[in-house]
Amino acid sequence: MDGDYLERYRSLFDQFDVVAAFWVNIQLTLAAGLIALVLGTALAVMRISPAPSLRWAGSTYVTLVRNTPLTVIIVFCVLGLWGQLGITFSDDFNRNFFWLAVLGLAVYHAAFVCEALRSGVNTVPVGQAEAARAIGLGFVASARLVILPQAFRGAVAPLGNVLIALVKNSTVAAAGSVAEASGLMAEMIEFRPDVILAIFFTFAFGFVLLVVPIGLATTSLSRRWTVAR
Amino acid sequence: MRNRLLSRSITGGVAVAMLLALAACSSDDDPGNSGDTVRIGIKFDQPGLGYKDGDTYTGFDVDVATYVAGKLGYSPDQIEFVESPSKQRETMLQNDQVDMIFATYSITDERKELVSFAGPYFVAGQDLLVAADDDSITGPDTLDGKNLCSVTGSTSASRIKEEYSTGTNLLEQPGYSECVTALTSSTAGTVDAVTTDDIILAGLAALPANKGKVKVVGNVFSQENYGVGLPKGSDQCQAVTDAINEMIADGSWQKALDDNVSASGYVPNAELNPPTPAACG
Numbered sequence: 001m002d003g004d005y006l007e008r009y010r011s012l013f014d015q016f017d018v019v020a021a022f023w024v025n026i027q028l029t030l031a032a033g034l035i036a037l038v039l040g041t042a043l044a045v046m047r048i049s050p051a052p053s054l055r056w057a058g059s060t061y062v063t064l065v066r067n068t069p070l071t072v073i074i075v076f077c078v079l080g081l082w083g084q085l086g087i088t089f090s091d092d093f094n095r096n097f098f099w100l101a102v103l104g105l106a107v108y109h110a111a112f113v114c115e116a117l118r119s120g121v122n123t124v125p126v127g128q129a130e131a132a133r134a135i136g137l138g139f140v141a142s143a144r145l146v147i148l149p150q151a152f153r154g155a156v157a158p159l160g161n162v163l164i165a166l167v168k169n170s171t172v173a174a175a176g177s178v179a180e181a182s183g184l185m186a187e188m189i190e191f192r193p194d195v196i197l198a199i200f201f202t203f204a205f206g207f208v209l210l211v212v213p214i215g216l217a218t219t220s221l222s223r224r225w226t227v228a229r
Numbered sequence: 230m231r232n233r234l235l236s237r238s239i240t241g242g243v244a245v246a247m248l249l250a251l252a253a254c255s256s257d258d259d260p261g262n263s264g265d266t267v268r269i270g271i272k273f274d275q276p277g278l279g280y281k282d283g284d285t286y287t288g289f290d291v292d293v294a295t296y297v298a299g300k301l302g303y304s305p306d307q308i309e310f311v312e313s314p315s316k317q318r319e320t321m322l323q324n325d326q327v328d329m330i331f332a333t334y335s336i337t338d339e340r341k342e343l344v345s346f347a348g349p350y351f352v353a354g355q356d357l358l359v360a361a362d363d364d365s366i367t368g369p370d371t372l373d374g375k376n377l378c379s380v381t382g383s384t385s386a387s388r389i390k391e392e393y394s395t396g397t398n399l400l401e402q403p404g405y406s407e408c409v410t411a412l413t414s415s416t417a418g419t420v421d422a423v424t425t426d427d428i429i430l431a432g433l434a435a436l437p438a439n440k441g442k443v444k445v446v447g448n449v450f451s452q453e454n455y456g457v458g459l460p461k462g463s464d465q466c467q468a469v470t471d472a473i474n475e476m477i478a479d480g481s482w483q484k485a486l487d488d489n490v491s492a493s494g495y496v497p498n499a500e501l502n503p504p505t506p507a508a509c510g
Contacts, residue, residue: 075407078400083411083419093376093398174381177401186316186382193319194342 009198012188021184022206028098028170028180032105033163039106040113044151045143047114048121058114066111070104070169074176077104094179101173105166112162120155121147125229153225160218164211181206267303269294270313270321270330270458274404277432277490279332286310289428292485293350293476294331297457300472301465315383319343322460329465330458333429335384346456347469347509350482352501354449355385356427358434360412361444366422368448372397375421378408385425388451409433413442422446426453431495445495452501466509477503 012018046058065073077100081087089099124147132142152159171182185203189196271290272279279290291310298308313321313332321327322344333353336346357377359366366375373396379386381401389399400420402408411420423430430445457469476482482503 071403075403078402079407079411079414084414086419097400174401175403177381177399179401183381183401187387188382189316190382190384191339191387193340196320 005195005198008192009195012192012195012199012202015192016184016188018181018184018202018206021179021181022210024098024178024180025167025170025173026210028102028105028173028178029163029167031102032109032170033166035102035106036109036113036162036166037159039110040117041148043110043114044117044121045148047118048143048147050139062111062114065108066115068108070108070172071175073108074101074104074172077101078176094177097177098173101170101176101178104176105170105173109162109166109169112165113159116155116158116162117148117151119158120151120153123154123227124150150227153227156218156222156225160214160222163218164214167210167214168207266307266309267298267301267329268309268311268327269298270311270318270327270332272314272332273312274406275333275429275432276436278429280432281310281312287489288432289351289485289489290331290333292489293473293482294329296476296481296485297329297331297469297472300475301468318458322458325460328460329469332458333426333453334456334458335453336456340458343461345459345461345463345466346507347459347466348456348473348506349454349504350457350473350476350506351428351455352498352504353426353428353453353455354498354501355388355424355451355453356430356449357446358409358412358423358430358443359421359446361442363421366446368446369393369450372422376400376419378402378411378420378423379425380405380408383425384453389424405429405433409439409443413439427495428490428497431490431493434493434495435490440493443493445493447496449498454504470506470509473506 043058043061046054047062049055049058078097081103082096082100088096089103090096128146128150129142132146137145171180173180174183174186181203185199188199192199271286271288271294273281275288275290278288280286280288294310295305295308299305311321311327313327313330315332318330318332318334319340322330331350334340334346335353336349340346357366357368357372365371369392372393376398377389378400379389379402381403386399386401389397400408400411402411405423405425408420408423412423423433427445427447427449433439434443434445457473459465459469473482476485486497
């Protein structure tokens, strides 16, 4: 542990582009997070709807997807959707895997978004739904105008947790041939076993750097947006 | 009352769990301390080289390890095989979790900084595994427009990216078995070839499930000297080297190769094999 070690550690960054790898994780997170939010909201609406078939479909989706390991979903996207069925999302070979991984991540985290939102719905008093009904709003209108706006505000903290999980789970995309941080880490350890500990701490620190602001932001937002009752 | 019962049973459960954990620890430590056994790191997931099949171990690396250990005075039942995945090999030797490693371990200068090597006992080279009826791929120069598969972060994957990436696409998977699955089960054109060291590919090709479906091209484009990993500064190097020389001389080496990886018709690079182990120092 001397100047020589630091010098060897520094040379890692000439050899490997760590920042670019983390940028891929950020892109995965943003794209998958957006799709998961839309899909998860739709699922949550299904689960609180008055139609039993929709409720059944929503809860089946959540039970099925939430209990499947993410790696299995990602590998299925690559070997199943692409390998077997020949589904492609982009003409560029590597971009295609990026979108397949986004699909896998979004489908998986939509189940968690749905459950986070449902916990938010539970913070809305029954009286609100009854009042919406009393002034003549149907299910869709009362969900859109009365229930969901309050539910989202009550679900900021759990949604933030889902986002934090998503940031870290984006490393599973390595199983789907996406060149992101954990894949680069594997490569760096393979070629530079002399600085394994430093490599590990670099990536741990990188993820801490990504996740801590999300945690701080969701905590302060959940305070600011809390519904005073 | 119920609460107290509950908390008591929880405490009891925790205590039992801790005792079990302790017991597990001590039983793990015993063989290492007694010195009667030798702990050898091998791969558990590479058919034909180092493979765990139920409670038996098979493969070329396993046979070489058993022979060398025999020459060092350990009978086969004194050998304890430990899984040593590629990325943990240096750490396992440094932390004294294994005494030696036979796990497709290429001798490189970076690794020599951390561990000692005896050997090589085999010289492999990066090669390609293709569908049995594919004649369009004959070597690294015929990969234009082809889709390749290799393991994330592996040396083979990096070489493709750096030297052959123009016009070649690379799918990176967690293991070679996934790559072979993609090669054998996929619709035409998704994966055309799997690439890594030729002997690893030969082991995969020799699996009953893959027999007749795939073949090793046999046009190597790198040189990987498989050595025996030893802790840095180990005094065992000379003894291991002698054992390897003996194994090559008495024909056991060729037999181990024939038994494990030749079923697919694979013949190792004859110019470099059998190798002459380097002098220890």
